[in-house]
Amino acid sequence: MTSSGFVVSAGAGGGSDAEQEWSAAVADFVFLTHGVPHSYDVVQGPARKLIIAAPGGIEDFFDDLVNGVDPATITHRHG
Numbered sequence: 279m280t281s282s283g284f285v286v287s288a289g290a291g292g293g294s295d296a297e298q299e300w301s302a303a304v305a306d307f308v309f310l311t312h313g314v315p316h317s318y319d320v321v322q323g324p325a326r327k328l329i330i331a332a333p334g335g336i337e338d339f340f341d342d343l344v345n346g347v348d349p350a351t352i353t354h355r356h357g
Contacts, residue, residue, distance in 0.1 A: 281312040282331040289325025293318040313357055 285307050292301040293308070295316040302308050303322075310316050329336065339356045347355075 281310065282329060282336060283307060283309040284327040284329045287326045287328055288323075289320055290322040291318055291320045291325050291327075315353075315357075 286302045286304050290303040293316055295314045342352050
């Protein structure tokens with residue numbers, strides 16, 4: 279599984295995980311803990327973020343997302 283985080287480079291957003299709610303604006307960094315479901319909503323946009331994932335493999339998540347894979351299957355595959 280992959281832990282990831284992102285830096286907001288434009289816009290602003292907010293989100294939550296199982297432990298907390300958060301907001302992020304330009305230059306903020308958000309760490310997303312491995313195995314903890316999370317969500318993100320753009321509140322001022324358009325928004326851009328640089329995603330950092332370790333180890334690699336997050337591209338498989340985006341491939342599934344773009345190719346219309348069922349959300350439940352995406353959640354099962356990628357946590």
